[in-house]
Amino acid sequence: MRKALFLFYFLIFYAITQLLWWGYILIKFEPERKGMIIGEGLIFMLIFTWGALKLKKQVKREHEINLQQQNFLLAVTHELKSPLASVKLYIQTILKRELDREQQKVFLSNSLKDIERLDDLVENVLLSTKLENRAYQLPKEVFDMTELVEQIIDRLQKNACKTQVIKAELDEHIKLKADKFAITNVITNLVENAVKYSPACGMIYVKLKEDEGNLIFSVADHGIGIPDEEKRLIFNKFYRVGSEATRKTKGTGLGLYIVRTVLQKHNASIRVKDNKPSGSIFEVTFENYAK
Template identity: 55%
Template structure:
């Protein structure tokens, strides 16, 4: 891509030099047309600069997209390898060692969690592909949204600090939604998984579902590093991830929030993000 930019600027410089050279030749031959040549030359330079700006912006955009796609492939590879390695290790341990029933059950439960993680990743990639190609129809039905949010938060619950519950929920029962159950479950899963991923060890995560003016209102709050003001809208772009890719430690593909935005748009719902206090982010989903 850098080579393309260099060639582009070389051709631009060549065109400008040619224009000045021909202009000087014409002025030497016909001095009386100097005003006309200067005026037309100025317009030409203006149009050339405008065109150069848009071409440069397009090349840079393609460069960023290519870099994001490469980062996506590396992230997906890592996301796939980690749970697969954990599952393999657990199964090998069960096969090779004479373990107590409780230990076997613990290893199998951990393997099931890793399989669910793989399943979520695959479903995310498939859903993102279908959404972008406009082949997903979003079949809608009325279902219990409160029950869905409860099940997802229970499944994603983390117990890494003894018996401390890291995901605190405040879910009003009986809230129903007319929508695509599968797609909306992906929205809730991605929001809660992001909160878990970006919050520090033992940090509290809050999930609240209530009704605001008779409409379902979901909030997911974390105690992570937060999102810079200039990136609050960019995070919903496909493959976009906050921070420097070279020093980032958190895992992810950059598809989660893209899916969240697209699914909610197809459900006439809005999502916004604001700062948590003293640190972190709060995602608010409002159904209209």
């Protein structure tokens, strides 16, 4: 990247130098056209500078995207290898050792958790690929949103810290017409993010309610929070909060991108707010959801 920028600046410097030199020569040989030459030179200089700045911005953006894609591939590789290695170890232990029934149940339960992690990752990648196609239409059906949220919370609670509580406040039997698979992905990503970025065994609040014809789903945590300057970036594909050097949490950078894109296809909106005294609140709104 540094070599490319050096070459870029050198070419700009060379072009500007040549422009000034040829302008000087033209003025010297045709002094009566001095005003026109200077005027046209300035216009050319402005257009050239604008084009150069746009080109630099585009090159920088492409470089950032390439880095994000590389980080994504590394993250996916790690996210795949880690649970696979864990499942392999559990199964090898069960086969090689004489374990009692209770120990086998613990090992199998942990293996199931890792398999569910793999399943979530694969679903994210598959859904992200589908959403890239602008013409793709999400199949919609009527389902019980309350029941779906309860099922997801129950599964994720089992994977959380033993003393960690995912507290739910859900209005009963709320029906929603949407793509159940995609909405499942949205809820899972938002709750998993809250678990992931919360302190060990922190409290997480999940709410689902009807308010004046709108359906509102929210997830609140008391984790690290999100800086204001990053709130508008977190829904970009491959973007993750913090720097690669200091980031400790796992992830691929696809979760919130999928959340926003799925909600857009359902004419729903999402916003992120600061929680008090710390953490974040993600609030999803389905306007006139019953229509």
